[in-house]
Structures are given as structure tokens and as C-alpha cells.
Amino acid sequence: MADPCNLAPYAAHDSSTLGRLYPEELPEYRSAFQRDRDRIVHSTAFRRLEYKTQVFVTHEGDLSRPRLTHSIEVAQISRSIARTLRLNEDLTEAIALAHDLGHTPFGHxxxxxxxxxxAPYGGFEHNFQSLRVVDHLEEKYAKFSGLNLTFESREGILKHCSIANAKDVGAVGERFINQTQPSLEAQLVNLADQIAYNNHDVDDGLRAGLLTIEQLKEVSLFREQYESVIQQHPELNQRRTIHEVVRRMINRLVVDLIETSQNNISSANPDNIETVRNHPSPLIQFSSEQAGLNRELKQFLRENLYRHHRVVGMSAKAERILAELFEAFMEESRLLPDEPYREIMGESPEQREQSCARIVADYIAGMTDRYALSEHQRLFSSPDQTA
Incomplete structure (x- = not known):
């Protein structure tokens, strides 16, 4: 449990939570945010993250960092930074573990x-889908649908949202309309997510042979750490060298984020979480210099990794599989399992197509990579694999 005596006044405090959609008694031996974290860990959607890939769709044994691993990495980075900044570690962990629950199979x-x-039915946003998972789609409890998380956890999960969707989710969407800030814990997890996926994509790309060290030496952040490691430890093999470089890259980003955020907080001097929400800009930030280096790395990964011909080819196959599943379920909803089919049939005829599309999207988004493949093979007798 986060020590309330050590929390900064501008942190999210258990005693001042804005509550849950369905009121509940406080847990006897846990904080409200610990309860959130525990419910997330025991959810079906969290368990499925083990079988959803982050970016790639590959043969087993090739590159395949599952979203579960990524979420745990984000939680570790988030807790470490939160402790230094005297923010609520339990809340940051809950947000970090839940932030990818709405992601689809086959990565981006x-x-x-x-x-x-x-698109004809309101579009699909993975952050909004994550909120749908914890608010509606999980079925674990007798008294409510979803996980009934606190406002603060839900706010952190919904890190991006269109105005149209923001209007549909009540108070948790108001900051997108009013252009206010989320809690510092939510701001922190957003940037910890960037630290984790950018640096681990470097590691994964090298391990899969999609990137080379010579290519990465074009990137300032990588080159600086690589040259330092080679100078200090020339005896290391390539595998250990890469691990050491990535470790140092993450450390540099974490230190910069902590020091810049400490300065921002000191200058703004917020006295509570509402002051944080009404500040004109996020207080958890990288320095301008580090933000520029991060953009350089992100641009490099976009051009050399995400657009690599192997990744593009695998993504095209994955897109075809999911598009064909969506079309098949929309044309014949009886192909769906009994429960979603009954839900569609319970809608009025004028609402049925819109409801069917959202239910089909929920069903497909909840699939693991493996299950999406098996469903496609079941419906189309397709021998295709996505690698």
C-alpha cells in the first residue's frame, strides 16, 4: 500500500478519490487503488495480454514481445518514478497494468x-476500448458489469480520446472537452509507456534481425550509450552489449523525466490534485533536449522497424484476417458465440446494425492472436499463418 504519510499533497490520495461508478464499501486491508490493481490482474482481459503481440506477428520463437510483458515493464518503470516523486505507486501500477487491455490481436x-x-459506426480507439473493457465487458462481479474501478484509474486508462467518445463516458471524458490535465500518476504512466516500448522495440528489432547496430548508430541516444559501453566493456559479446545499451538508455530517460518533472512541480507548486488538473500543461515531462532525442528514436523506428518489409508483410496478412472476420460476423451474426448473438438479437431493428458492429468489434478486439487465427481458419478453412 502506498504510504499516505509519504505521499505529496499533489498526489492522488485514497481518501480523496472521486469514487466508483457503483458505490462500494472501502476494502478492509487494501487501499482503493490496490483494489483496482488486484481486479485488473485477475481480469480475463489481462490474462489474454500474454497472447497478444506488441508490434509483430511472427513464427513462434521469432520476435514476439507480448503485451503482458510490456504492461509489466511499464508498471515497473512507473512505480520507480512514482516513488521518487512521492506519487501514488498503487495507482500508477493499476493504470500501467490496464493501459493495453483494449488492444486488438496482431499489434497496431x-x-x-x-x-x-x-468507420461507419464511430470508429475504434484502443484507449477507449480499454475503458470499455474495465467499465462494461469484464464479467466477474454479481452487482455490476466491468471492474468498477475508481475514477482515477479510469482517467489514467483513457489517455487519448476523441471528443465524440469523450461525451459518451461522463465525467472521465470531461478533460478532453475542457482541456484540463489528468493526475500526475496518469501523466507519468503515459511517458513510462513510451520509455518501455521505444527502448524494448530497439532490443526486439536487433534480436529479430530487423535492425542492425550500424543502423542504430545513426540515432544519437543509442550511439552515445553504445560508444560508452564499448569503451568501458570491450570484452562483452553482442547480446550483453545490446542489453547494457538498452538498460542505460532507459536509465537516462528515467533520470531526465524525474529531474525535469521535479523542476516543473517545484515551479508550479501545486497544493493538491485539483491544482494539477487545472494547470495549463502536463507537469510530468521530459526536458526539451531529451524530447528531441526521443522523437529522433521514434522516427528511426517508424522508418526502419515498423515499415520493414517483413513487418509490413505480416501486418498485411493480419489486417486481411481481421477484416474478413469482421465482414463475416456482420453479414451473419449467427457465426458469433451464443451470448453476443443473443445481445444483437435483443436490439430493436433500427439499432441492430450499429449494435452489431460494436459487439463484433468488442469480440474481435478481445481475441488473442492465436484465437483470431483459429476463428479465421474455422470460418474460411484457411491454411494461412501470419508469418
């Missing part, structure tokens, strides 16, 4: 194709 390719398929 899956999200892109579902958004295209859902």
Missing part, C-alpha cells in the same frame, strides 16, 4: 483495420 495492424471497419 489490428487496431488500424478495426478502425477502418468501424
Amino acid at each position: 495492424a489490428g487496431q488500424d483495420v478495426l478502425n477502418r471497419c468501424m
Whole structure:
């Protein structure tokens, strides 16, 4: 449990939570945010993250960092920074573990194709889908649908949102309309997510042979750490050298984020979480110099990793599989499992197509990579694999 005596006044405090959608008695031996974290860990959607890939769709044994691993990495980075900044560690961990619950199978390719398929029905946003998971789609409790998380956890999960969707989720969406800030814990997890995926994509790309060290030496952040490691430890083999470089890159980003955020907080001098929310800009930030280095790395990964011909080819196959599943379920909803089919049939005829599209999107988004493949093979007798 986060020590309330050590929390800064501008942190999220258990005693001042804005509450849950369905009121509940406080847990006897846990904080409200610990309860959130525990519910997330025991959810079906969290368990499925083990079988959803981060970026790539590959043969087993090739590059495949699952979203579960990524979420745990984000939680570790978030807690470490939160402790130094005297923020609520339990809340940062809950947000970090839940931030990818709405992601589709097959990485970003899956999200892109579902958004295209859902364009006539309001589109598909993975952050909004994560909120749908914890608010509606999980079925664990007798008294409510979803996980009934605190406002603060839900706010952190919904880190991006269109205005149209923001209007549909009540108070948790108001900051997108009013252009206010989320809690410092939510701001922190957002940047810890960037630290984790950018640096581990470097590691994964090298391990899969999609990137080379010579290519990465074009990137200032990598080159600086690589040259330092080679100078200090010339005896290391390549595998250990890469691990050491990535470790140092992460450390540099974490230190910069802490020091810049400490300065921002000191200058703004917020006396409570509402002051944080009404500040004109986020207080958890990288320095301008580090932000520029981060953009350079991100641009490099976009051009050399995410657009690598192997990744593009695998993504195209993944997109075809999900598009065909969506079309098949929309044309014949009886292909769906009994429960979503009954839900569609319970809608009025004029609402049925819109409801069917959202239910189909929920069903596909909840699939693991493996299950999406098996469903496609079941419906189309397809021998295709996504690698």
C-alpha cells in the first residue's frame, strides 16, 4: 500500500478519490487503488495480454514481445518514478497494468483495420476500448458489469480520446472537452509507456534481425550509450552489449523525466490534485533536449522497424484476417458465440446494425492472436499463418 504519510499533497490520495461508478464499501486491508490493481490482474482481459503481440506477428520463437510483458515493464518503470516523486505507486501500477487491455490481436495492424471497419459506426480507439473493457465487458462481479474501478484509474486508462467518445463516458471524458490535465500518476504512466516500448522495440528489432547496430548508430541516444559501453566493456559479446545499451538508455530517460518533472512541480507548486488538473500543461515531462532525442528514436523506428518489409508483410496478412472476420460476423451474426448473438438479437431493428458492429468489434478486439487465427481458419478453412 502506498504510504499516505509519504505521499505529496499533489498526489492522488485514497481518501480523496472521486469514487466508483457503483458505490462500494472501502476494502478492509487494501487501499482503493490496490483494489483496482488486484481486479485488473485477475481480469480475463489481462490474462489474454500474454497472447497478444506488441508490434509483430511472427513464427513462434521469432520476435514476439507480448503485451503482458510490456504492461509489466511499464508498471515497473512507473512505480520507480512514482516513488521518487512521492506519487501514488498503487495507482500508477493499476493504470500501467490496464493501459493495453483494449488492444486488438496482431499489434497496431489490428487496431488500424478495426478502425477502418468501424468507420461507419464511430470508429475504434484502443484507449477507449480499454475503458470499455474495465467499465462494461469484464464479467466477474454479481452487482455490476466491468471492474468498477475508481475514477482515477479510469482517467489514467483513457489517455487519448476523441471528443465524440469523450461525451459518451461522463465525467472521465470531461478533460478532453475542457482541456484540463489528468493526475500526475496518469501523466507519468503515459511517458513510462513510451520509455518501455521505444527502448524494448530497439532490443526486439536487433534480436529479430530487423535492425542492425550500424543502423542504430545513426540515432544519437543509442550511439552515445553504445560508444560508452564499448569503451568501458570491450570484452562483452553482442547480446550483453545490446542489453547494457538498452538498460542505460532507459536509465537516462528515467533520470531526465524525474529531474525535469521535479523542476516543473517545484515551479508550479501545486497544493493538491485539483491544482494539477487545472494547470495549463502536463507537469510530468521530459526536458526539451531529451524530447528531441526521443522523437529522433521514434522516427528511426517508424522508418526502419515498423515499415520493414517483413513487418509490413505480416501486418498485411493480419489486417486481411481481421477484416474478413469482421465482414463475416456482420453479414451473419449467427457465426458469433451464443451470448453476443443473443445481445444483437435483443436490439430493436433500427439499432441492430450499429449494435452489431460494436459487439463484433468488442469480440474481435478481445481475441488473442492465436484465437483470431483459429476463428479465421474455422470460418474460411484457411491454411494461412501470419508469418
